[in-house]
Amino acid sequence: MTDMSYLDGNMLDGPLRELFAVDLSGATGRCESCGTVGPMAGLHVFSHAPGLIGRCPACSEVMLRLVRAPDRAWLDLRGSTYLQVPLPMDQPYPRPL
Amino acid sequence: MVSDPTPRWYDCRVGIVSPGFQGRPRSAEPALPPGQYLTEDFPVLSAGPTPRVPLDTWEFVVSAEGGAEYRWSWNELMGLPQEAPTVDLHCVTRWSKLGTNWQGVSLDTLLEGIDTAARYALVHSYGGYTTNLPLDDLRGGRAWVAHGYDGGPLPAEHGGPARLLVPHLYLWKSAKWVRGIRLLVDDKPGFWETAGYHDYGDPWREQRYQGD
Numbered sequence A: 001m002t003d004m005s006y007l008d009g010n011m012l013d014g015p016l017r018e019l020f021a022v023d024l025s026g027a028t029g030r031c032e033s034c035g036t037v038g039p040m041a042g043l044h045v046f047s048h049a050p051g052l053i054g055r056c057p058a059c060s061e062v063m064l065r066l067v068r069a070p071d072r073a074w075l076d077l078r079g080s081t082y083l084q085v086p087l088p089m090d091q092p093y094p095r096p097l
Numbered sequence B: 001m002v003s004d005p006t007p008r009w010y011d012c013r014v015g016i017v018s019p020g021f022q023g024r025p026r027s028a029e030p031a032l033p034p035g036q037y038l039t040e041d042f043p044v045l046s047a048g049p050t051p052r053v054p055l056d057t058w059e060f061v062v063s064a065e066g067g068a069e070y071r072w073s074w075n076e077l078m079g080l081p082q083e084a085p086t087v088d089l090h091c092v093t094r095w096s097k098l099g100t101n102w103q104g105v106s107l108d109t110l111l112e113g114i115d116t117a118a119r120y121a122l123v124h125s126y127g128g129y130t131t132n133l134p135l136d137d138l139r140g141g142r143a144w145v146a147h148g149y150d151g152g153p154l155p156a157e158h159g160g161p162a163r164l165l166v167p168h169l170y171l172w173k174s175a176k177w178v179r180g181i182r183l184l185v186d187d188k189p190g191f192w193e194t195a196g197y198h199d200y201g202d203p204w205r206e207q208r209y210q211g212d
Ligand SMILES: [Zn+2]
Pocket: A031, A032, A033, A034, A035, A036, A056, A057, A058, A059, A060, A061
C-alpha cells in the first residue's frame, strides 16, 4: 500500500449520517494544525485501519477520527478548529442572547 | 439489535477466511482469541501515509521520566544482541496471523541499564502515531524493536525500517515506524486509545473498546 492509499472525504457521508441529523457532506472544516479551510469531502481518508482517519489535504495532519464499535461510536475532532455546516435560510434559528 | 458485530466502516476481511483451512487437519487448528479469524495474508493497516525513513538519519530514543535520553543509531541497533522471535499476531480488526518470523532487538536489551521508576510507556512513531502500554509489558522477553521479517528487511508498509512488536497485545500496540518510547509515571493514552479503543488491548480478554 502506498501513500495514495486514502479515499476522498465523500466516503464519510454515510458514517457521519449515522451520528448526526444534519447532512455534513456540504460542511467545511478548518485544520487546527495549518489553518487550511476546505470541504469535508476534500479530506484524505485512511480506512484500512481500526477506524477512519481524515487527514488535512494540505498538511496531512489528522483532523478527524471515527471509531465504530458494534454498539457505540467515537468521533474525535481535536484536529479541527471548526465545522461550518450550511443551513437553510427559511428556518427559525436561535439568536444570540 | 446488531446483526453484524463487525465495524462496517472499513473492510477488515482482507485475508482468507476459510473454515476448511487447507493443509492442516481440523484437529490441529490452533485456538484463536475470541472473535478472531485466521488469515494467511499479512493485511496492511495504516493511519496515514507511509513514512520513508533513511537509515542514516534513523534513530531510536528512550526518554526517561526525569528527562534523560538514550539514543541508538541504526548501526548501534544492529550492534546489539539480535533475536528471532516467532509469534502470533492478533489485529483488532479481527484477523489473526500465526507463526510469523521476525528479527529484532529485545526491549529487555534496550531498557537494560536505564534507571527509571516509570510504570507506563508512550510509544511514538515517525509519522506521528502514538500508542501506550504499561512498561512491564515491554519487559520479560515479550517485546522487540523488529527490523526484519521472514528473513529480509522489514518492508516500509509493514513498519520498516523498524517497528515495535508486542504480540501479546492487539497489533495496534505494535507501532509501525517506531521512533522512540517515553517512560512515564502516569499513563497517557495514544492515538487510538484516545478515540475509543481499549487502554490495554489484551486479545484473549477481547479488550477492543473502552469498557470492554
Ligand atoms: Zn492542515
